[in-house]
Amino acid sequence: MSDAELVLRSTRVITPEGTRPASVAVAGGTITAVLPHDAEVPAGARLEDVGDHVVLPGLVDTHVHVNDPGRTEWEGFWTATRAAAAGGITTLVDMPLNSLPPTTTVDNLRVKQQVAADKAHIDVGFWGGALPDNVKDLRPLHEAGVFGFKAFLSPSGVDEFPHLDQDQLARSMAEIAAFDGLLIVHAEDPHHLAAAPQHGGPRYADFLASRPRDAEDTAIAGLIAQAKRLHARVHVLHLSSSDALPLIAEARAEGVRLTVETCPHYLTLTAEEVPDGASEFKCCPPIREAANQDLLWQALADGTIDCVVTDHSPSTADLKTDDFATAWGGISGLQLSLAAVWTEARGRGHGLEDVVRWMSTRTAELVGLRHKGAIEAGRDADFAVVAPEETFTVDPAALQHRNRVTAYAGRTLYGVVKSTWLRGQRIVADGTFTEPKGRLLTRPS
Numbered sequence: 001m002s003d004a005e006l007v008l009r010s011t012r013v014i015t016p017e018g019t020r021p022a023s024v025a026v027a028g029g030t031i032t033a034v035l036p037h038d039a040e041v042p043a044g045a046r047l048e049d050v051g052d053h054v055v056l057p058g059l060v061d062t063h064v065h066v067n068d069p070g071r072t073e074w075e076g077f078w079t080a081t082r083a084a085a086a087g088g089i090t091t092l093v094d095m096p097l098n099s100l101p102p103t104t105t106v107d108n109l110r111v112k113q114q115v116a117a118d119k120a121h122i123d124v125g126f127w128g129g130a131l132p133d134n135v136k137d138l139r140p141l142h143e144a145g146v147f148g149f150k151a152f153l154s155p156s157g158v159d160e161f162p163h164l165d166q167d168q169l170a171r172s173m174a175e176i177a178a179f180d181g182l183l184i185v186h187a188e189d190p191h192h193l194a195a196a197p198q199h200g201g202p203r204y205a206d207f208l209a210s211r212p213r214d215a216e217d218t219a220i221a222g223l224i225a226q227a228k229r230l231h232a233r234v235h236v237l238h239l240s241s242s243d244a245l246p247l248i249a250e251a252r253a254e255g256v257r258l259t260v261e262t263c264p265h266y267l268t269l270t271a272e273e274v275p276d277g278a279s280e281f282k283c284c285p286p287i288r289e290a291a292n293q294d295l296l297w298q299a300l301a302d303g304t305i306d307c308v309v310t311d312h313s314p315s316t317a318d319l320k321t322d323d324f325a326t327a328w329g330g331i332s333g334l335q336l337s338l339a340a341v342w343t344e345a346r347g348r349g350h351g352l353e354d355v356v357r358w359m360s361t362r363t364a365e366l367v368g369l370r371h372k373g374a375i376e377a378g379r380d381a382d383f384a385v386v387a388p389e390e391t392f393t394v395d396p397a398a399l400q401h402r403n404r405v406t407a408y409a410g411r412t413l414y415g416v417v418k419s420t421w422l423r424g425q426r427i428v429a430d431g432t433f434t435e436p437k438g439r440l441l442t443r444p445s
């Protein structure tokens with residue numbers, strides 16, 4: 001490590017081989033070696049010894065709605081990336097909708113990249129969107145570097161991002177499969193949603209009944225059938241229904257190219273505890289019952305679910321009314337995702353290594369970021385330094401999100417992020433941020 005500029009030392013470094021005492025050597029923003037804890041620090045290198053705090057690879061969150069430009073009063077690149085950094089996330093991939101314009105043409109992608117460029121405190125990539133009328137834009141977007149394409153099978157919540165019917169889905173999927181791209185899908189079947197009782201109002205039980213599990217199960221079954229036929233790569237976004245797990249496991253066993261994510265809110269909050277009128281808990285598909293949640297955890301443990309991402313999708317507070325039917329659907333959790341998942345994971349007997357696998361290694365793999373997601377030589381020197389045994393109580397006023405509405409208010413969580421590092425530079429420590437140092441990422445070819 002003679003050329004090292006920085007040596008980050010801890011008694012607990014999470015590496016692909018497990019957690020161990022180590023000194024991580026960094027040069028030019030890249031990890032050059034993972035050495036023994038007592039390795040000699042070369043002349044000219046700076047030693048940062050974080051003691052017993054855990055050093056883990058910076059998290060890679062592949063499901064974030066930044067909403068910038070166009071709905072920046074909901075969130076923006078400046079605030080989202082600061083919140084992410086404060087939560088130990090060093091890379092995010094922005095969803096194509098809720099910003100104006102949506103990321104559905106190369107021109108629109110350029111607009112978004114321009115807006116993000118000087119505001120990104122962490123690395124930022126972009127998903128494209130698959131709409132009923134933009135099949136011709138998919139390949140150019142792929143070539144321009146989006147990581148894949150998002151589609152909805154039921155209304156998205158915003159008019160400018162219409163959903164695909166089954167024929168349109170088949171057309172988009174075939175086009176994306178032709179260049180071996182990745183299609184990521186919000187899977188709720190519109191006919192099952194339409195057939196469900198739609199009472200509206202403040203009762204959470206009514207809202208839950210309006211977004212039944214079989215809407216997800218049916219949509220996922222249809223996706224699997226199409227993915228199999230077209231030999232396409234398909235990713236199920238924000239899985240909530242545990243009833244779909246056997247279908248997913250079976251498809252994967254058959255070799256269907258299917259991956260699946262779930263979110264912190266499905267893993268840590270339950271329908272039973274959502275107060276009536278509390279639409280900060282509203283998202284689609286919805287937070288379901290505790291028994292459903294136990295099965296999601298089982299599926300994470302056995303690998304049926306690949307990864308955990310926030311689906312951070314905030315709005316201004318006034319849109320979070322007490323009517324679950326009309327309130328904005330989306331949960332704000334970017335800064336809290338690591339602590340929320342770790343708190344529940346440790347209670348269920350999982351290690352922090354598992355959380356790293358779900359929230360960094362596998363998400364980096366999903367989007368092909370081979371230089372992210374692990375602490376080993378050759379990868380980016382992106383780290384979160386975490387005190388996993390320390391707790392804090394969530395105070396919305398302390399969040400960096402533009403709108404401080406959160407379903408986690410008042411919860412006591414394990415896992416305090418002490419500092420976050422991007423390519424060898426500390427970008428936040430104890431609530432103090434540097435100027436933005438993030439880069440805009442494109443899909444590696």
Ligand SMILES: [Zn+2]
Binds near residue numbers: 063065311313
């Ligand atoms: Zn989303």
